[in-house]
Amino acid sequence: MTTQHPIFFTPGPAALYPTVQGHYEEAFRQNLGSISHRSAAFRKIYQHTDEQLRELFQLPKENAILFTGSATEVWERVIMNTVEHESFHLVNGSFSTKFYNFAQELHKFAHCFKKPFGEGFDAAEIEVPAYAELICCTTNETSSGVQMPAKEIHKLKKANKNKFVVVDMVSSAPYTHLDFNLVDSAFFSVQKAFGMPAGLGVWIANEAMLEKSERMKKHEGVIGTYHSLPSLWENYKNFETPETPNVMAIYVLGKVAEDFNRIGVDVMRKEIDKKAKTLYDFAQKSSQYDIFVENESHRSATVVVLNCKEAASSVIQKVKEKSGMIVGSGYGKMKETQIRIANFPAVNLEQVQQLIDTLNTI
Amino acid sequence: MTTQHPIFFTPGPAALYPTVQGHYEEAFRQNLGSISHRSAAFRKIYQHTDEQLRELFQLPKENAILFTGSATEVWERVIMNTVEHESFHLVNGSFSTKFYNFAQELHKFAHCFKKPFGEGFDAAEIEVPAYAELICCTTNETSSGVQMPAKEIHKLKKANKNKFVVVDMVSSAPYTHLDFNLVDSAFFSVQKAFGMPAGLGVWIANEAMLEKSERMKKHEGVIGTYHSLPSLWENYKNFETPETPNVMAIYVLGKVAEDFNRIGVDVMRKEIDKKAKTLYDFAQKSSQYDIFVENESHRSATVVVLNCKEAASSVIQKVKEKSGMIVGSGYGKMKETQIRIANFPAVNLEQVQQLIDTLNTI
Numbered sequence: 001m002t003t004q005h006p007i008f009f010t011p012g013p014a015a016l017y018p019t020v021q022g023h024y025e026e027a028f029r030q031n032l033g034s035i036s037h038r039s040a041a042f043r044k045i046y047q048h049t050d051e052q053l054r055e056l057f058q059l060p061k062e063n064a065i066l067f068t069g070s071a072t073e074v075w076e077r078v079i080m081n082t083v084e085h086e087s088f089h090l091v092n093g094s095f096s097t098k099f100y101n102f103a104q105e106l107h108k109f110a111h112c113f114k115k116p117f118g119e120g121f122d123a124a125e126i127e128v129p130a131y132a133e134l135i136c137c138t139t140n141e142t143s144s145g146v147q148m149p150a151k152e153i154h155k156l157k158k159a160n161k162n163k164f165v166v167v168d169m170v171s172s173a174p175y176t177h178l179d180f181n182l183v184d185s186a187f188f189s190v191q192k193a194f195g196m197p198a199g200l201g202v203w204i205a206n207e208a209m210l211e212k213s214e215r216m217k218k219h220e221g222v223i224g225t226y227h228s229l230p231s232l233w234e235n236y237k238n239f240e241t242p243e244t245p246n247v248m249a250i251y252v253l254g255k256v257a258e259d260f261n262r263i264g265v266d267v268m269r270k271e272i273d274k275k276a277k278t279l280y281d282f283a284q285k286s287s288q289y290d291i292f293v294e295n296e297s298h299r300s301a302t303v304v305v306l307n308c309k310e311a312a313s314s315v316i317q318k319v320k321e322k323s324g325m326i327v328g329s330g331y332g333k334m335k336e337t338q339i340r341i342a343n344f345p346a347v348n349l350e351q352v353q354q355l356i357d358t359l360n361t362i
Numbered sequence: 363m364t365t366q367h368p369i370f371f372t373p374g375p376a377a378l379y380p381t382v383q384g385h386y387e388e389a390f391r392q393n394l395g396s397i398s399h400r401s402a403a404f405r406k407i408y409q410h411t412d413e414q415l416r417e418l419f420q421l422p423k424e425n426a427i428l429f430t431g432s433a434t435e436v437w438e439r440v441i442m443n444t445v446e447h448e449s450f451h452l453v454n455g456s457f458s459t460k461f462y463n464f465a466q467e468l469h470k471f472a473h474c475f476k477k478p479f480g481e482g483f484d485a486a487e488i489e490v491p492a493y494a495e496l497i498c499c500t501t502n503e504t505s506s507g508v509q510m511p512a513k514e515i516h517k518l519k520k521a522n523k524n525k526f527v528v529v530d531m532v533s534s535a536p537y538t539h540l541d542f543n544l545v546d547s548a549f550f551s552v553q554k555a556f557g558m559p560a561g562l563g564v565w566i567a568n569e570a571m572l573e574k575s576e577r578m579k580k581h582e583g584v585i586g587t588y589h590s591l592p593s594l595w596e597n598y599k600n601f602e603t604p605e606t607p608n609v610m611a612i613y614v615l616g617k618v619a620e621d622f623n624r625i626g627v628d629v630m631r632k633e634i635d636k637k638a639k640t641l642y643d644f645a646q647k648s649s650q651y652d653i654f655v656e657n658e659s660h661r662s663a664t665v666v667v668l669n670c671k672e673a674a675s676s677v678i679q680k681v682k683e684k685s686g687m688i689v690g691s692g693y694g695k696m697k698e699t700q701i702r703i704a705n706f707p708a709v710n711l712e713q714v715q716q717l718i719d720t721l722n723t724i
Contacts, residue, residue, distance in 0.1 A: 020395070068431070071605075076588065107582070197394070226464070249561060
């Protein structure tokens, strides 16, 4: 293919990771669109993806890696499967709000600790309600560019050992270095930092969650059907899925994770840090752009949100015309005042520098 | 691509339709893995797919076309969204059994009319329980090769006008010619007759179902979250989806439906009939293979199931060695005694003849 693709700095769907299209072509060569999901060939694919993700996330043996249609689906499934009565949510943006709303729609008693758009959470200030069964954190509010650092999530779990902690790491996996011996569950979708086309959610969960879900089912709870935790897990034991899954995406995810492991996740994290610093340093000095998130320790490394002096739509248009690069608009009400720049592995330092040069001269 | 692909006669995932890989390549060229699902570009894609499927299925204006992760997901969603208390299921194989089990797992009072594996239903013999809200039919039991003809489903609806009829047409769409002015809902997945890689479910539903779902929600029913009928429908009005969907598959489905419409669905149906007749005629004359489904009017046109004198695994192995063709094994307990031959649009009459020649000489 010789087509020149524009560089996407959008926060999701995002730029494809450079190897992704080749992996899809290989999937077609191997007839992965036609093989049975009950075949040894499929089980081998699931197993490979499982192994590569285990290495990438340093997962303990007791965790399962399960597949859904999207990360949005996991919001629903994790609540249905592990919350009998009460959940607790850290809410500071559009996506954490939706997670909280899902719990309400499922008729759970959902508590929340709410902060204004653009602010983040530290463990020390969080008081978890006594009867909350599940604590829902978001490592990276894609809407506002606020992150919750892994160490704060770890502290939160240590202070609430008898409660489950689930982490929405949609737009930060695998950057956020979670300790899966502490957190009980995490999930992400593939169209963010993994640089794949959308259509697959990944749900990591531990055995304690499975047991809770089984207990809820036994006590006449409705935990869903094919994508209940017990159903997903039972199939996972044989590297199968309850339904015919997105086989090609499961294959490509395994190959991308393999690419990531070859580079080394620590090297990738440092690269992201370096690009993030470059972007924030630029904004600090700029007279045209301001960093939106004030508290430095809450600034996201993977989604950089900047306030614009000029109308954001005009900035986006000019960047596109000048360099062919696509920058994300602000989320919701911030559409006209902010731009969002995804800092995922698919874009390198040179491209970030190119973007900065463009932003400086438009 | 010059690789020689084997011909898959498996009933799903199945052979890719010949144009599918090209459509995926075009999707990559157009950066569809990176575009926003809240962009005009995506809305245009959804709208195109909607228009092509409307033409293919001759849908009335009042029906919506909604996307899920799989047809399996629709089993769950349609029950959660339209059954307050009681559902009724026609059960005669593994897939209709699962649909029935989903209703039980969701704590509905699920009635069923059960027939042995290999037998089908006529409308005249079906008595629907008085309080059943939803009648669940399967046009094609992929496990046994039994079909329920459209005209029997239409009679069933006419005799039960005050109840919803939903049709699982997973392995028969768009062959089964349903009248969507009569049936309320139908669904399928793309890895069967549409010849695409798996990872997308398509759910057609009418406004009466939406209203029921909204009523249930108002009366404190739990109808799910992002993929509830009201949520899917609200987004559909703008050709959007609640979550980031499988954009590429939605695009490719629209292009395949366009390919189908260019040929004409009636021409395609006749072609399937001709291939089915060829396969059944062959089995009738053969001393090695017997047609499994005795009642001729219940024999599936799209999934032909044959009893084998020889072990089925050995037949499958020999066919593969001799011709490179892949035939499906019998489902579940029938693995060793039956073969299943998918008769989808992706395979033509010549290839069917080639398969028959091979089956005749091994």
